[in-house]
Amino acid sequence: MKLITAVSTWSLAAGAGTVLSGTCKDEYAQLGAKLSSTAAIYCPGTAEFQAGSARWSVLSSPRVNVVIVPGTEGDVFETVQFANEKGLPFLAYSGAHGSITTLGRMDHGVEISLSQLSSVTIAPDGRTAEIGGGTLSKTVTDALWAAGKQTVTGTCECVSYLGPALGGGHGWLQGHYGLVADQIISYNVVLANGTLRTVTDKDDLFWGLKGAGHNFGIVTSVVSKIYGSSQKGWAIETLVFSGEKVEVIYAAANEHLTKNGTQPVDVINWSYWYNDPSTDPNGPVIAFYIIQEGVTSVDQIYTQPFRDIGPLSVQPASGTYQDLAGWTGISNSSTPCQKAGTANPRFPIYLREYNATAQKEAYELFANATRGDSAFNNSLFMFEGYSLQGVRAIASRETAFAYRGDNLLVAPLITYAPAGKTLDKEAAQIGNRLREILRKGSGKKEMHVYVNYAYGDETLENWYGSGKWRLERLAALKNRYDPQGRFSFYGPIA
Numbered sequence: 001m002k003l004i005t006a007v008s009t010w011s012l013a014a015g016a017g018t019v020l021s022g023t024c025k026d027e028y029a030q031l032g033a034k035l036s037s038t039a040a041i042y043c044p045g046t047a048e049f050q051a052g053s054a055r056w057s058v059l060s061s062p063r064v065n066v067v068i069v070p071g072t073e074g075d076v077f078e079t080v081q082f083a084n085e086k087g088l089p090f091l092a093y094s095g096a097h098g099s100i101t102t103l104g105r106m107d108h109g110v111e112i113s114l115s116q117l118s119s120v121t122i123a124p125d126g127r128t129a130e131i132g133g134g135t136l137s138k139t140v141t142d143a144l145w146a147a148g149k150q151t152v153t154g155t156c157e158c159v160s161y162l163g164p165a166l167g168g169g170h171g172w173l174q175g176h177y178g179l180v181a182d183q184i185i186s187y188n189v190v191l192a193n194g195t196l197r198t199v200t201d202k203d204d205l206f207w208g209l210k211g212a213g214h215n216f217g218i219v220t221s222v223v224s225k226i227y228g229s230s231q232k233g234w235a236i237e238t239l240v241f242s243g244e245k246v247e248v249i250y251a252a253a254n255e256h257l258t259k260n261g262t263q264p265v266d267v268i269n270w271s272y273w274y275n276d277p278s279t280d281p282n283g284p285v286i287a288f289y290i291i292q293e294g295v296t297s298v299d300q301i302y303t304q305p306f307r308d309i310g311p312l313s314v315q316p317a318s319g320t321y322q323d324l325a326g327w328t329g330i331s332n333s334s335t336p337c338q339k340a341g342t343a344n345p346r347f348p349i350y351l352r353e354y355n356a357t358a359q360k361e362a363y364e365l366f367a368n369a370t371r372g373d374s375a376f377n378n379s380l381f382m383f384e385g386y387s388l389q390g391v392r393a394i395a396s397r398e399t400a401f402a403y404r405g406d407n408l409l410v411a412p413l414i415t416y417a418p419a420g421k422t423l424d425k426e427a428a429q430i431g432n433r434l435r436e437i438l439r440k441g442s443g444k445k446e447m448h449v450y451v452n453y454a455y456g457d458e459t460l461e462n463w464y465g466s467g468k469w470r471l472e473r474l475a476a477l478k479n480r481y482d483p484q485g486r487f488s489f490y491g492p493i494a
């Protein structure tokens with residue numbers, strides 16, 4: 001058990017029960033005595049505490065008084081039991097990329113950092129893998145790739161494997177196999193009362209863990225389906241446009257790509273809007289990514305309609321599955337993987353298709369709010385169009401994830417250096433206005449929100465679906481497994 005305070009570093013033998021100095025309370029020594037030899041406790045004022053509690057977004061983020069780094073599954077339940085005895089709030093950290101503002105309701109307590117629960121163990125039959133609760137996406141992808149295997153993970157390399165899965169989990173391979181959560185066949189979970197449980201399809205909690213999972217426990221490991229990787233190769237074409245083309249681009253996207261949710265399984269199209277004054281000083285550019293599996297250059301059927309629109313640049317590339325994150329700016333070394341001290345709220349909405357008129361209206365507002373020397377000029381508007389066959393193959397009622405019927409995941413990410421409440425409010429207004437433009441353009445009253453991208457001020461219906469039965473089922477699970485609401489910082493049901 002390693003314990004680090006501001007004053008000094010000790011190596012404690014289990015059961016040593018040392019009294020701490022520095023800025024940690026004495027009571028953490030009692031906990032330390034119960035933990036395994038590989039666990040660590042980091043107290044404020046140390047570099048380890050600083051690094052261990054840093055987050056991707058600093059807007060309305062949780063505040064903690066200690067970082068506990070369990071070395072084993074047993075350390076997780078010891079820590080939960082300890083926190084409960086002391087009446088301390090606790091929260092799991094994996095990739096620390098969660099940014100929903102409800103996290104700010106945690107104003108003190110215990111961080112349980114899962115970074116040491118990182119492992120990928122492929123079963124002898126090659127059909128499943130056991131994945132540790134704190135494993136990052138890239139670790140999963142790389143370990144499987146080395147064995148000729150693959151599974152669905154989130155696309156961003158530094159986000160955890162479990163973080164996306166708890167809310168559903170979108171990824172490059174969802175068109176083949178479904179969401180990240182759809183791959184999981186059993187969960188090892190530490191429940192609110194500190195009990196460790198294995199949850200499978202025979203348990204009522206299995207349903208809730210697949211879409212509202214943040215509400216029910218700390219997942220220490222899962223068993224997930226894996227597949228032989230085709231090693232077929234992937235290609236991308238990146239077309240960058242100036243903003244004046246916005247309407248025609250998204251009309252073409254509807255016609256040639258999304259096709260009302262019938263996009264081919266091997267095609268993915270994303271786009272980003274962002275400021276790049278050296279390419280276009282007048283306003284954000286539109287970067288359109290068309291990605292295709294199994295080819296060395298993207299089929300002209302998909303690219304020609306966009307080339308015909310008159311891009312500022314066209315850049316093809318080809319490689320393997322492992323190149324996708326780098327091509328789309330979300331690899332381990334890309335900006336979104338750095339913890340730069342910025343506020344990063346998103347304002348997501350799921351859509352069926354693009355409305356070219358609404359896209360233009362949104363573009364004008366986004367450009368107006370972010371161009372030039374605006375405090376928000378590093379913002380990014382994301383349009384994610386994955387293929388959907390695997391997601392649709394599972395009936396909507398089978399998981400707490402409610403939005404299998406939608407085709408596009410869209411969100412402005414309003415990035416800025418924090419400078420007080422007024423700027424926070426301004427960011428929220430811009431984000432919410434942008435989202436409202438798209439909701440209006442959808443012609444629908446309902447707003448479907450991916451809980452893993454949520455801003456935090458949305459309703460339970462927005463996060464978990466408007467079917468009454470869904471919220472009743474979630475409430476019943478919450479009442480059964482977490483009646484005291486200990487897991488109520490991330491998209492809380494109650």
Ligand SMILES: Cc1cc2nc3c(=O)[nH]c(=O)nc-3n(C[C@H](O)[C@H](O)[C@H](O)COP(=O)(O)OP(=O)(O)OC[C@H]3O[C@@H](n4cnc5c(N)ncnc54)[C@H](O)[C@@H]3O)c2cc1C
Nearest residue numbers: 094095096097098154155156160163164169170219336452
């Ligand atoms: C750059 C970027 C790229 C992203 N890409 C994708 C993507 O491709 N697909 C996608 O679906 N989502 C994506 N997301 C959203 C992502 O799903 C959420 O941000 C998610 O919460 C991040 O998980 P984390 O472990 O990194 O963050 P954390 O902040 O560590 O975790 C978020 C919350 O999840 C809970 N939690 C985490 N681990 C566990 C666990 N083991 N057991 C129980 N609870 C746990 C906790 O409540 C925690 O507060 C992306 C986000 C960012 C910022």
Ligand SMILES: *[C@@H]1O[C@H](CO)[C@@H](O)[C@H](O)[C@H]1NC(C)=O
Nearest residue numbers: 136138139142157158332337
């Ligand atoms: C990704 O980067 C983080 C630090 O930013 C590092 O801790 C992690 O090991 C890297 N993961 C891989 C698989 O390279």
Ligand SMILES: *[C@@H]1O[C@H](CO)[C@@H](O)[C@H](O)[C@H]1NC(C)=O
Nearest residue numbers: 253254257258259269385386
């Ligand atoms: C890709 O673009 C087409 C239209 O060109 C659109 O129909 C489809 O939804 C898009 N897919 C994604 C994943 O954005």
Ligand SMILES: *[C@@H]1O[C@H](CO)[C@@H](O)[C@H](O)[C@H]1NC(C)=O
Nearest residue numbers: 259260261262352353405406
């Ligand atoms: C689009 O798909 C939905 C169901 O997926 C269907 O109800 C609708 O009629 C389709 N619209 C068009 C224009 O094909």
Ligand SMILES: *[C@@H]1O[C@H](CO)[C@@H](O)[C@H](O)[C@H]1NC(C)=O
Nearest residue numbers: 361364365366367368369370
């Ligand atoms: C553009 O921004 C200015 C101030 O920055 C504001 O007065 C104006 O109403 C905005 N226009 C639009 C279309 O949002």
Ligand SMILES: *[C@@H]1O[C@H](CO)[C@@H](O)[C@H](O)[C@H]1NC(C)=O
Nearest residue numbers: 275276277372373374377378
């Ligand atoms: C954002 O504005 C700052 C000045 O406030 C400027 O230095 C920077 O280059 C701008 N960045 C972009 C991407 O426009």
Ligand SMILES: *[C@@H]1O[C@H](CO)[C@@H](O)[C@H](O)[C@H]1NC(C)=O
Nearest residue numbers: 355356357358440441442443
């Ligand atoms: C597209 O959006 C505009 C602006 O909100 C709206 O007037 C129009 O009805 C929408 N079109 C469709 C097909 O929903």
Ligand SMILES: *[C@@H]1O[C@H](CO)[C@@H](O)[C@H](O)[C@H]1NC(C)=O
Nearest residue numbers: 191192193194195480481482
């Ligand atoms: C913990 O909660 C679970 C789920 O409600 C319950 O089955 C179990 O008996 C509880 N354990 C203890 C020790 O109270």
